[in-house]
Amino acid sequence: MTPIIEFDGVSKWYGNVIGLNKLTLHVPAGVTGLLGPNGAGKSTLLQLATGQLRPSQGTVRVLGQHVWDNPALNRLVGLCPEQDAFYEWMTGHDFVRTCARLSGLGRNEATEAADRAMETVGMTENMHRAIRGYSKGMRQRTKLAQALVHGPRVLFLDEPLTGTDPVARRDLIEVIRGLGATGCSVLVSSHVLHEIRALTPRVVLLHRGRLVAEGHVREIRDLIDKHPHRIVLVCDKYRDLAAKLAACDDVDGIKFLDRESGLLVETRQPDAFYARLPGLAGGVAVREVYSEDDNLEAVFKYLVSK
Amino acid sequence: MTATDAPPVRRAPPIEWSALAALFALTVRQHTHGRRVLVLGLLYLLPCALAVLLRNLSRPAPADALEFALVFAILPHGLAPLTALLYAAGVVADEVEEQTLTYLLTRSVPRWLLYLTKLLATLCVTTALVAVAVVALYVAIYAGTGELWSVALPRAGRVVVIMALAQVGYCALFGFMGLATRRSLLGGIAYIVAVEGFIANTDFVGRALTVVYYVRTLALRWLDLPAGLLRQCQQSWGMTDLDKLPSSGECALTLLVFGAVVSVVSALMFARSEFRVKTPGSD
Numbered sequence: 001m002t003p004i005i006e007f008d009g010v011s012k013w014y015g016n017v018i019g020l021n022k023l024t025l026h027v028p029a030g031v032t033g034l035l036g037p038n039g040a041g042k043s044t045l046l047q048l049a050t051g052q053l054r055p056s057q058g059t060v061r062v063l064g065q066h067v068w069d070n071p072a073l074n075r076l077v078g079l080c081p082e083q084d085a086f087y088e089w090m091t092g093h094d095f096v097r098t099c100a101r102l103s104g105l106g107r108n109e110a111t112e113a114a115d116r117a118m119e120t121v122g123m124t125e126n127m128h129r130a131i132r133g134y135s136k137g138m139r140q141r142t143k144l145a146q147a148l149v150h151g152p153r154v155l156f157l158d159e160p161l162t163g164t165d166p167v168a169r170r171d172l173i174e175v176i177r178g179l180g181a182t183g184c185s186v187l188v189s190s191h192v193l194h195e196i197r198a199l200t201p202r203v204v205l206l207h208r209g210r211l212v213a214e215g216h217v218r219e220i221r222d223l224i225d226k227h228p229h230r231i232v233l234v235c236d237k238y239r240d241l242a243a244k245l246a247a248c249d250d251v252d253g254i255k256f257l258d259r260e261s262g263l264l265v266e267t268r269q270p271d272a273f274y275a276r277l278p279g280l281a282g283g284v285a286v287r288e289v290y291s292e293d294d295n296l297e298a299v300f301k302y303l304v305s306k
Numbered sequence: 307m308t309a310t311d312a313p314p315v316r317r318a319p320p321i322e323w324s325a326l327a328a329l330f331a332l333t334v335r336q337h338t339h340g341r342r343v344l345v346l347g348l349l350y351l352l353p354c355a356l357a358v359l360l361r362n363l364s365r366p367a368p369a370d371a372l373e374f375a376l377v378f379a380i381l382p383h384g385l386a387p388l389t390a391l392l393y394a395a396g397v398v399a400d401e402v403e404e405q406t407l408t409y410l411l412t413r414s415v416p417r418w419l420l421y422l423t424k425l426l427a428t429l430c431v432t433t434a435l436v437a438v439a440v441v442a443l444y445v446a447i448y449a450g451t452g453e454l455w456s457v458a459l460p461r462a463g464r465v466v467v468i469m470a471l472a473q474v475g476y477c478a479l480f481g482f483m484g485l486a487t488r489r490s491l492l493g494g495i496a497y498i499v500a501v502e503g504f505i506a507n508t509d510f511v512g513r514a515l516t517v518v519y520y521v522r523t524l525a526l527r528w529l530d531l532p533a534g535l536l537r538q539c540q541q542s543w544g545m546t547d548l549d550k551l552p553s554s555g556e557c558a559l560t561l562l563v564f565g566a567v568v569s570v571v572s573a574l575m576f577a578r579s580e581f582r583v584k585t586p587g588s589d
Contacts, residue, residue, distance in 0.1 A: 014582065043583075047582070047583065050411075050412050051411070051412070052408060052411050052412065052580070052581065052582075052583070053580050053582060054580055069416065069417050069577060071322070071413070071414040071415055071416050072414065074412055074413055074414045075414040077412065078412075079408065079412045081405075081408045081409075081583065082583075083405040083408070083583055085404055085405035085406050085408070086406070087332075087336070087406060089339045089340075098328060098332055099409060099413070101324060101325065101327075101328030102325050102328050102329060102332070102409070102410065102413035102414070102415065103325065103413050103414050104322035104324055104325045104413075104414045105324065106324055107324075110328075146409065
């Protein structure tokens with residue numbers, strides 16, 4: 001499949017800091033998730049792909065064209081940036097219409113396109129209110145509307161679900177999946193695996209500016225599942241509980257967390273462990289159970305070390 | 307759909323005029339929203355209020371003296387460059403600061419033209435503001451003298467043209483400073499005081515490098531000032547020998563060419579610059 005987005009040996013340095021490190025990546029048409037913890041280089045990659053930054057080394061192409069200062073290509077590309085920045089004094093509709101005009105659409109064409117884009121993201125009701133009064137969800141929807149108002153063929157979305165409420169999240173996921181279904185190629189970044197899983201099965205994993213893995217989300221998931229999960233159990237009689245857990249085959253390690261009155265348990269079969277936990281605990285009242293792996297950083301460190 | 311299935315990339319025309327018009331309108335709206343225009347409005351009211359006050363004393367101040375002090379001193383030395391500085395230095399810096407530059411850089415406007423369009427819009431706004439200030443000052447000074455319609459307002463029109471030429475130089479210069487330095491406001495104020503204030507008032511060849519020098523020369527040549535006011539201006543500015551001064555055309559051309567060259571250099575600088583947006587994740 002011919003790639004829509006091509007990074008060939010791309011590095012980006014900010015002084016002594018490496019943003020991207022010799023990245024070679026070919027993204028095909030369709031929806032692709034860009035996954036990585038904070039600081040992985042996702043935003044740098046998207047800024048390079050949209051011609052805001054120039055690579056220090058290597059080449060970046062979108063739709064077969066160089067991206068730096070290429071206004072003709074910009075007409076075919078949309079970007080929903082991560083930063084929560086707007087011309088606050090505008091209404092949502094005015095903002096999206098202005099973005100359409102900046103993409104070369106005529107007055108009437110831009111008005112109609114803004115109407116359509118705001119409808120697509122579910123903002124018709126609030127589109128004539130000033131942006132400064134919008135909730136986080138409305139702002140994310142408006143950012144998405146400006147990205148797609150000119151009918152781009154390639155869409156770059158930088159953490160589009162950050163800070164949204166469950167309803168907005170569900171709606172935005174539907175919109176993004178819908179865009180993919182209509183033939184628009186989408187590269188969407190996130191640091192949350194389940195967000196990406198809801199959008200697409202195809203993922204790219206970045207960590208510290210390097211490509212860690214790419215492929216089907218199932219393959220990535222399998223890799224992640226090999227990582228010993230770290231589960232914290234908080235309870236009063238944690239030493240008694242530790243004695244019971246030590247006898248279990250699926251427990252790889254136990255560490256006492258005296259300050260928290262708890263245990264840190266390592267297991268490679270988290271689902272089975274969670275299922276058996278109520279029986280294992282017996283008479284021990286477990287007050288809190290949480291996974292330390294909610295932060296992807298730990299998982300990525302594991303994947304990089306493999 | 308793949309890249310090969312997709313229709314070929316449409317080669318947009320080299321310049322999208324509707325996009326430029328939208329960018330121009332956006333910049334004008336940015337400049338006319340917000341506190342900056344209110345602050346400048348209040349600043350412009352001060353000399354007008356002073357003129358009204360001094361004209362209504364029991365022994366009113368002469369209109370000529372007020373015109374010299376307010377129109378030919380405070381305006382070109384203070385208000386006009388300050389207006390240009392406040393707007394032009396922020397042409398790019400404000401967009402970077404507010405993280406909205408992304409919305410402009412990812413549109414179908416070439417970078418160099420993006421800068422020039424924003425600078426042109428800024429020039430129009432600052433010229434309009436200074437024009438309003440000039441007319442308001444002349445009205446405040448000459449209202450009730452019988453010379454308002456016959457003398458003052460026609461002269462105000464010519465002063466507006468001179469100030470517009472001055473704004474070309476100032477906006478280009480401060481736009482460049484906004485790109486080249488992070489402390490453009492401080493640098494701009496230092497420039498206004500040291501160069502347009504001190505050097506322009508020192509009678510040596512270096513003053514030909516100041517905007518005020520050409521503004522004064524044009525004022526002496528274009529304004530048909532009454533003899534008393536003309537003499538006062540020449541003596542105060544150290545420009546008694548008109549034959550040694552450049553012609554009106556040379557003055558206008560110098561300001562226009564200077565503005566054009568500095569603007570083009572700035573536009574090329576902008577086109578080559580990267581503006582990294584810091585994200586919450588510090589990616």
